[in-house]
Amino acid sequence: MDKKRLAIGRPNPAAGNGLLDRRHLFGAAAAGSMAALISRPVVAAAGELAVEPWMRELGSPFVGYGQPSRFEAKVVRVSSTAPGTTGTGASRTPHHLLDGTITPSGLHFERHHSGIPDINPDAHRLLIHGLVKRPLVFTLETLARYPVESRIAFIECGGNSGALYQKDPAAGGMQALHGLVSCAEWTGVRLADLLDEAGADPKAKWILAEGADEAGMSRSVPMAKAMDDAILALYQNGERIRPSNGYPLRLLLPGYEGNMNVKWLRRIKVTEGPTMTKDETSKYTISLPDGKALQFVFPIEAKSVITHPSPGLSMKGVGLYEISGLAWSGYGKISKVDVSADGGKSWAAAALQEPVLAKALTRFRAAWRWNGGPAILQSRATDDSGYVQPTRARLIADRGMKTIYHFNGIASWAVGQNGEVTHVYA
């Protein structure tokens, strides 16, 4: 085995910044000296392992529904609410403390407008009406008789990363700045089947979707999307959707901005045009420098963020680190993620974790040898439409800084000589 290969480092020719070709890390031939580059584990004499107290006593009994370890109590969503309210605001996923691509349902981000309704599923109804031949009311039991499908999909709030439109770099890290995106396996009935069933009028180009919260939060959705891949989701990550994510029924519009994925869905009205609700007029529109605004910007453009390292996860000594993050596109599959450690001067391709699924979070990973000096980490996603995630400067040149919505520019983490990681513009 050629142990020297990895020790030498074999930097990616495309990068002069310590980024390594991952193939050299994963081949058995190369792994022998990985620890030298990481931080050599303690070499122990056999039998030295302590018998810890939990091996000296019987463990705890079975419970019907398991919970995380008490030692993980810090792994929670962090929420912020409008003044004077407890349920109007958002909570953010702590991606810097997670790994993989599925977001546990208890940590899926939330955006509520009047808190979380406590819906009795036996009383809940879905009405489909408007420009239809046959208005229909469904119970959950009737809905569940229709053919069902599952898909793993991300949901991202239109306001995620909105702080990066500000002039000065906001404090905070992955959770505070980019925590309004999550990913789950959703299972439910195809909306197209129900609209066919109701006999939607061919001249109807939109639907209105309304939630059963106190706000009656509602959004207009193009009929083309409703007939394409919209799902009335009953299950999230295998179990019934949790109240904070829309129990018992949520509209899933894969790849469309989060607000349109109406929770607690109670009503779909087939309409000729959009209904112009509050959340598509005064909110979720992109104000441009010239005073105009972009309305009905639905799909999320390709985007990526590095979750490890990120602020709060400091570097501990020079050597090898895995840079890891999440990429997604509302238009399809992620085809490539490039990573830079020098603020975008040079790039190296990251490995994408299989399976890469359309409109789902994709985990990317790249090996990086930190030499102890300052560095600026960035990631840049490309999707299978060929679209490349823009720099922040490019995005702002196009769109200005008057909005908080649909920020998908490249984000930057600075690594200081002390190993601390902070949010910067670069």
Place this chain on the structure above:
Amino acid sequence: MDKKRLAIGRPNPAAGNGLLDRRHLFGAAAAGSMAALISRPVVAAAGELAVEPWMRELGSPFVGYGQPSRFEAKVVRVSSTAPGTTGTGASRTPHHLLDGTITPSGLHFERHHSGIPDINPDAHRLLIHGLVKRPLVFTLETLARYPVESRIAFIECGGNSGALYQKDPAAGGMQALHGLVSCAEWTGVRLADLLDEAGADPKAKWILAEGADEAGMSRSVPMAKAMDDAILALYQNGERIRPSNGYPLRLLLPGYEGNMNVKWLRRIKVTEGPTMTKDETSKYTISLPDGKALQFVFPIEAKSVITHPSPGLSMKGVGLYEISGLAWSGYGKISKVDVSADGGKSWAAAALQEPVLAKALTRFRAAWRWNGGPAILQSRATDDSGYVQPTRARLIADRGMKTIYHFNGIASWAVGQNGEVTHVYA
């Protein structure tokens, strides 16, 4: 639109038993009359929808870690323990109340030998020793510096479905009979990297893996498997593994019987041969009719079970139903699942939910028009090695009835004229 297509039913030519070709259900052209075959939803006048109490008041505030609805309190694991113990036994996943392929971590099946240890992750160590050049001790922090990978994988207890070896059909349904299988996204470090790091002796053909529970549960694993796709899992479904599933570290051996996926992993010893622990000698061996026993039967053969309908989920009126279930193979991907409604006389191919992943649960679905008469539902999985799930009779002819392990014969649910579903042999 040709509304008659579905109304006529167009049964699959292969099946004379009401099974329908799913393509006709999903085409927009066919969907118009689906409700007529299901159970016609109430036709409602627009505006008739009641404004329920939860729309008249503010909902509940944000919480750091969400939980299921109080209306889903019945969706729990059911456990059974050895006499005089609270933590030696197993708990089973309620697949009849779930859908999709991911099992929520709180409902993942468990098999414990001395309860669930309460491990402090800062004190936890992993020792790699035995026939190695460099014995190594890892903290979790050191481990996390190695390259990480994710995969969605099932784990099935070797004793799952063991009651089907009994002479008379056991009472109970999906959870009681087949609930010892679950599926999650696991993320961690490749064991091969660490064994390379330690310099495992080429003549060592096995490893021993030991857990940090009071039982010190341990199993021998072939080195070939350890070097192939074994993962030291730190995360399950995105978050740190829960205590009941091995917090903070679990050995994941994709496709191998559950017991070998050692929880609370503390020690890996590289050995020349197997260690002959309790759980691979007196347990987890297959007793044959001639008094001999099969030892070291590791991968799970291709298998499938229908989850919907199944006992406890009764049929409500004649008409269209979706038959849905789970299929898996420890050897690779599921390539086909056939479904029968007449006890195996005729079969129709079910649709497989994409993505179909190797060594992961695969959801299959088929449309069935129940005519109100008695029926016997079965599913039969084929994997990409060409292996076909055997009938129960065939399996027992080969293996006898003295064991409880590795039952993968075809299971049967009987539908009675009253719509009740029961476990039978057929």
